[in-house]
Amino acid sequence: MYAQLVETGAKRLKTMEEMSPEEREFQEKVDAETKIEPKNWMPEGYRKTLVRQISQHAHSEVVGMLPEGNWVTRAPTLKRKLQLMAKIQDEAGHGLYLYSAMETLGADRDEEIEKLHQGKAKYSSIFNYPTLNWADMGAVGWLVDGAAIVNQVVLQRTSYGPYSRAMVRICKEESFHQRQGYQILLDMMREGTEEQKAMVQDAINRLWWPSLMMFGPHDDESPNSQQSMAWKIKRKSNDELRQMFIDQTVPQLEFLGCTAPDPDLKFNEETGHYDFGEIDWQEFYDVLKGNGPCNRERINTRKKAIDEGAWVREAAVAYAKKQKQRAQAA
Amino acid sequence: MSEWRLYEVFVRSKHGLNHKHVGSVHAADAEMAMENARDLYTRRNEGVSIWVVPSDTITASASDEKEVLFDPSEDKIYRHASFYELPDEVGHM
Numbered sequence: 105m106y107a108q109l110v111e112t113g114a115k116r117l118k119t120m121e122e123m124s125p126e127e128r129e130f131q132e133k134v135d136a137e138t139k140i141e142p143k144n145w146m147p148e149g150y151r152k153t154l155v156r157q158i159s160q161h162a163h164s165e166v167v168g169m170l171p172e173g174n175w176v177t178r179a180p181t182l183k184r185k186l187q188l189m190a191k192i193q194d195e196a197g198h199g200l201y202l203y204s205a206m207e208t209l210g211a212d213r214d215e216e217i218e219k220l221h222q223g224k225a226k227y228s229s230i231f232n233y234p235t236l237n238w239a240d241m242g243a244v245g246w247l248v249d250g251a252a253i254v255n256q257v258v259l260q261r262t263s264y265g266p267y268s269r270a271m272v273r274i275c276k277e278e279s280f281h282q283r284q285g286y287q288i289l290l291d292m293m294r295e296g297t298e299e300q301k302a303m304v305q306d307a308i309n310r311l312w313w314p315s316l317m318m319f320g321p322h323d324d325e326s327p328n329s330q331q332s333m334a335w336k337i338k339r340k341s342n343d344e345l346r347q348m349f350i351d352q353t354v355p356q357l358e359f360l361g362c363t364a365p366d367p368d369l370k371f372n373e374e375t376g377h378y379d380f381g382e383i384d385w386q387e388f389y390d391v392l393k394g395n396g397p398c399n400r401e402r403i404n405t406r407k408k409a410i411d412e413g414a415w416v417r418e419a420a421v422a423y424a425k426k427q428k429q430r431a432q433a434a
Numbered sequence: 435m436s437e438w439r440l441y442e443v444f445v446r447s448k449h450g451l452n453h454k455h456v457g458s459v460h461a462a463d464a465e466m467a468m469e470n471a472r473d474l475y476t477r478r479n480e481g482v483s484i485w486v487v488p489s490d491t492i493t494a495s496a497s498d499e500k501e502v503l504f505d506p507s508e509d510k511i512y513r514h515a516s517f518y519e520l521p522d523e524v525g526h527m
Contacts, residue, residue, distance in 0.1 A: 139450035141483070187512045194513075250527075265450055282527050283518035290520070352525075359523055 107160040108228060108320035108392065112153045114331035134336050139265035142208040150335050154264055155209050156225075157337060159216040162202035163227035167402050169195045171235040171244060180238060187284050188241060194281065198274050205266040221407050223394060230318050232396030239292060239300075239307035245285015247308075247315040247353070253278045254349045255319065263336035286356065293360050308357070309365045316380075317388045319346040350378050440489040441467035443474075445481035453485050461486075 120128055126145055133140065140146055169192050176192070179185035203213050219225035230248055235241065256278065260271040289307075292300045323329050323341040332338040340348075354371075357364060368381035390396065438460040444453035456475050461467035467486040476484065495503055511517050520527060 183512070186510075190510060190513045268450060269452060279515035279527065280513060280518070283515050283520060284512070286520060286524065286527060287518045356524055356527070359521075 107157040107164075108318070109226065110153060110157045110160065110328065110332065112328045112331040112335075113149045114327040116327050117330050117334055131334075134263050134334075137336075139268060140263050141265045149331070150337070151209050153332065153335070153337060154267065155206055155211045155216070158202055158206040158209075158267055159211065159219075160226050160228075162199045162206060163217075163220045163225060164231065165195050165199035165202060167227045167231045167406065168248075170402055170405055171231055171233070171398075172241065174235050175238065175241050178238070179241075184241075184288070191245070191281050191284065194277050198277070201270040201273055202267075205264075205270045208266045217410070221403060221410070223403065226392065228318055229388060229391040229396065230314050231402060232391050232398045233311065233314050234398055236310070237303045237307060239289060239303040240311065242285045242288030242292065242304065243307035243311045245281050245283075246289060246356070247285075247311050248318070249278055249281040249285060250353060251315050251318045251349050253282060254345055254352075258339045258345065261336075261339050289360055289362075293362070304360070305362050308362050312364050312366065313383060313387075314391075316346060316350070316383055317391075319343075319349070321385065321388070347377055350380055354378050438462050439467075441471070441486040442489050442492060443467075443471040444485040444487070445471075445475055446483040447481055449482055453483065456480075458489060459486070464488075 118127070120131065123131060127147055130140070130144075130146060130150075133144075140150075172188060172192050172195075176185060176188055179188050203216075206216065207213060216225065220227065230251075235244065253275065256271050256275050260268055260275060262268045262271065289304050292304050296304070320342040323343050329338070329341065333341075350369075354364070354369065366381045368379060370379050371377075372379045391399070394400075439462075440458055440460055441464070442458050443456050445456045446453045459467055459470040459474055461470050464486060468484060471484050471486050475481070507513070
């Protein structure tokens, strides 16, 4: 998931008549649901938009390991610790699937990671919130991965072949994440002490709104959304996806015996959907701009990991070189 | 013929799917490998795209490494969604 604001460079949509023959052929292919592959001709704006979106997505997977990493040494049992490590390992894997999909567009992995470290590239706002108690691990799996799944299931049909195939692989693995999260909460609600139950409600109170923000701002008539939809990079609007998530999540919330911190959340018999309150957009933009509770800490941790791992990469290159020289000498 | 390089052939059967390994061909160069692969492996509409890759550029895992490489994931059943039992009332997750 996790691309919340992607610049497409479009000022307005071109009509078919205004397109060059190449652009027209490309658009017809997209309209016919034929996947675009790395060696096919594509408009420069399409390529750039995808690099932005896929790199944001990949960065989110990688930074997303940090809030959970906080609980590896604090997991209540060995079983929960193994599960958590398996989940974090999956997130690393998802980041790698996505970086390699991005590289098929001619982008350079190191350069894109450098942009993240310089604050020029974004990642999902959700990972700038702290994980304060063990129930957060349940709530992250259930709500955050749940929101990611809603978005990613739809992205399996995105127009760019390598991105779409990465999504298929990721979606197969995500279900474990969400189920393990929900089970953590269910166990706490069923067998926990009053204090432990209160931790579950506290985690939901803190993570509910940030999870809804994951889908990005309201859809407007902005050329970026229109262009992304026309290119079928995006398949459903932010608001549609958010509604899908809420509709499937509220019954699960009720089954837990918990509540959402939203007095306006109510099933609407007429529409068949849940109505809900307005998101605090000021908070969303603040976090996106770098002023969330953990933005600085997250980037510093990533930088530190790269810097302090430099000797490992250097050693690997030196070893490979030495092996090659030995093989040549023999 | 054996002086010619061996190429592994990968065919994408349908738009949107991965290329899959189908076999190999001998050829004097990559262009000829492509032609040979087309003639040999896609005579009945089997594909929409072909990759040919020189076989000697592929590093493969050895068959006697199978246990070392793949057994460790066998006892990690908690990596599967089905490991987490949820009541029916929760619905599909």
